[in-house]
Amino acid sequence: MPERIGKYTINLNNTPSIIGYGAVVGKKEADGPLGQCFDKAYNDAFFGEKTFEKAETKMQKMTIETAVKKSGLSKKDIQIAFAGDLLNQCIGSSFDMRDLGFCFAGLYGACSTMALSLALAGIFVDSGAAKTALAAASSHFCSAERQYRFPLEYGGQRSPASQWTVTGAGAAVVAESKENTPHIEQVIIGSVRDLGITDVNNMGAAMAPAAAQTIGDFLTDTNTKPTDYDLILTGDLGATGSALLKELMKEEYKIDISSVHNDCGMMIFDLEKQDMHSGGSGCGCSASVVCSYILNKLSNKELNKVLFVGTGALLSPTSAQQKESTPGIAHGVVLTA
Amino acid sequence: MPERIGKYTINLNNTPSIIGYGAVVGKKEADGPLGQCFDKAYNDAFFGEKTFEKAETKMQKMTIETAVKKSGLSKKDIQIAFAGDLLNQCIGSSFDMRDLGFCFAGLYGACSTMALSLALAGIFVDSGAAKTALAAASSHFCSAERQYRFPLEYGGQRSPASQWTVTGAGAAVVAESKENTPHIEQVIIGSVRDLGITDVNNMGAAMAPAAAQTIGDFLTDTNTKPTDYDLILTGDLGATGSALLKELMKEEYKIDISSVHNDCGMMIFDLEKQDMHSGGSGCGCSASVVCSYILNKLSNKELNKVLFVGTGALLSPTSAQQKESTPGIAHGVVLTA
Numbered sequence: 001m002p003e004r005i006g007k008y009t010i011n012l013n014n015t016p017s018i019i020g021y022g023a024v025v026g027k028k029e030a031d032g033p034l035g036q037c038f039d040k041a042y043n044d045a046f047f048g049e050k051t052f053e054k055a056e057t058k059m060q061k062m063t064i065e066t067a068v069k070k071s072g073l074s075k076k077d078i079q080i081a082f083a084g085d086l087l088n089q090c091i092g093s094s095f096d097m098r099d100l101g102f103c104f105a106g107l108y109g110a111c112s113t114m115a116l117s118l119a120l121a122g123i124f125v126d127s128g129a130a131k132t133a134l135a136a137a138s139s140h141f142c143s144a145e146r147q148y149r150f151p152l153e154y155g156g157q158r159s160p161a162s163q164w165t166v167t168g169a170g171a172a173v174v175a176e177s178k179e180n181t182p183h184i185e186q187v188i189i190g191s192v193r194d195l196g197i198t199d200v201n202n203m204g205a206a207m208a209p210a211a212a213q214t215i216g217d218f219l220t221d222t223n224t225k226p227t228d229y230d231l232i233l234t235g236d237l238g239a240t241g242s243a244l245l246k247e248l249m250k251e252e253y254k255i256d257i258s259s260v261h262n263d264c265g266m267m268i269f270d271l272e273k274q275d276m277h278s279g280g281s282g283c284g285c286s287a288s289v290v291c292s293y294i295l296n297k298l299s300n301k302e303l304n305k306v307l308f309v310g311t312g313a314l315l316s317p318t319s320a321q322q323k324e325s326t327p328g329i330a331h332g333v334v335l336t337a
Numbered sequence: 338m339p340e341r342i343g344k345y346t347i348n349l350n351n352t353p354s355i356i357g358y359g360a361v362v363g364k365k366e367a368d369g370p371l372g373q374c375f376d377k378a379y380n381d382a383f384f385g386e387k388t389f390e391k392a393e394t395k396m397q398k399m400t401i402e403t404a405v406k407k408s409g410l411s412k413k414d415i416q417i418a419f420a421g422d423l424l425n426q427c428i429g430s431s432f433d434m435r436d437l438g439f440c441f442a443g444l445y446g447a448c449s450t451m452a453l454s455l456a457l458a459g460i461f462v463d464s465g466a467a468k469t470a471l472a473a474a475s476s477h478f479c480s481a482e483r484q485y486r487f488p489l490e491y492g493g494q495r496s497p498a499s500q501w502t503v504t505g506a507g508a509a510v511v512a513e514s515k516e517n518t519p520h521i522e523q524v525i526i527g528s529v530r531d532l533g534i535t536d537v538n539n540m541g542a543a544m545a546p547a548a549a550q551t552i553g554d555f556l557t558d559t560n561t562k563p564t565d566y567d568l569i570l571t572g573d574l575g576a577t578g579s580a581l582l583k584e585l586m587k588e589e590y591k592i593d594i595s596s597v598h599n600d601c602g603m604m605i606f607d608l609e610k611q612d613m614h615s616g617g618s619g620c621g622c623s624a625s626v627v628c629s630y631i632l633n634k635l636s637n638k639e640l641n642k643v644l645f646v647g648t649g650a651l652l653s654p655t656s657a658q659q660k661e662s663t664p665g666i667a668h669g670v671v672l673t674a
Contacts, residue, residue, distance in 0.1 A: 336664030
């Protein structure tokens, strides 16, 4: 049964399990340091489709099918799916759900979507609202770049703080507690925080304050310290945002997370060799890293307790053009071996 | 505690209450048959802001503040908010949440969002994941028209099946069961259904099959018949979609819902006098009708049991341009006196 502890955190007392998970990525991600961990990688940015948007839908669908297959269940056993992406009106998710046939609750949490979907899937299973729930998220460099920034053909120069939208998707099947599988023990749904960042090429700075707030609130609620976790893993702050997060944690909460912090956006690429500037970003960044490398490490008990904090920048091209600053949000889930 | 019955339906056994609700609309909606039911109406489509997008954010924020005030709670008592809208990257919701400070789970269900947010808020409260949860949704004619269709200045002719995006927002505060308030007794999360509609001016036809499926599944799961409800209320099928829904229900399920069916899109406008073609649409359509007229009638027991089925068309301008058909989705909640 879900039970609130402290101000914001929810304990999942039945500790639902992640009984299957999968990740599918593009070429650049396969060439990165985690390349061997993903279930599938495509060299073709179109994934055999006619448009990048259809490619993203196909990638997310393949990822979900992989996760369901690895869970040992069949598609008809999935009682509800939570998923989202970055495309306008979330068509990356809606269109694969058309084929998959799951009961579907669409989410929009920008790049925090994987954490949000895991949190809701966990609560549904913990409470009995579902026996099995799917969580998924995706992003695609080409569909994101042309929607948020410039036509791909433009080839503009990128600023040092800029990040590279990951072409990737991750999915996890959450079910009743089962031995020898990773569990979701706690979740925290974050609130929007905006420190006034207006540089649309510095999403790490826009998201870091929300990440600091969610991590700070969570540690306070649970009366734990960073070293109680093997890893505090943020979604896609990149190098710039990660540095800011550590500063903010010290300044606002007097907490040093340096020794246990890492960021999916810095893990998925070799920033130097792959010329990735601040790192990876997009819903698919944390989704693909968590649903491969991280859940692998939890499955074989190389990691025992991970606080995964998905981070999202809640801007749109319209809001940016209308001179709004960029609000951030961060949602957390505790994953245990 | 949430408990699954049948294949898709979830019973909320603690029957959470809607302890406060509110609706704010624009001029055309205030001039319609339900004009007297809304909490506030603005003649100025800009709501005093500089852009239509900021106007929508302001409208949703005012609506939420109205609902919270009417619940007798203060903003800090709200433990989680579920909200969404039609704007790219859901900025209508994200930007008001920046000011409101709630823990925020962003949803995208197109025009089904009010039903989805009520369903999730109900499940959170029923399960103990939250003591209080807010559900909200909005749409704005001007921000939607220029994003989905044409510049407002263009003044194109509208086809007979076309609908008019409602400028309106609705919000409800869900809390533990309390006497003499409307309750949420059951919810059903629908799945995506696509019968191949490609006319982007006929959203009613695109959504009707999903509505039929959700209503059919729900009646099967609960072993109830249409006349067990005072009202089966769809979100925004309009005249065209409502006629199709009734046909589909007869054809696919051998069920006649005519005697108890109504549609928010047909209720909010006088289709003839206001020249509204097929009726109203948009997240704000069912949100503003349910969070005013319908919850008023349940509060004073003129209605006792309503199956509210929010309906969404999951297209984007990009998917339509790429020749995709329009998938629909429908989520249901049973509201009782």
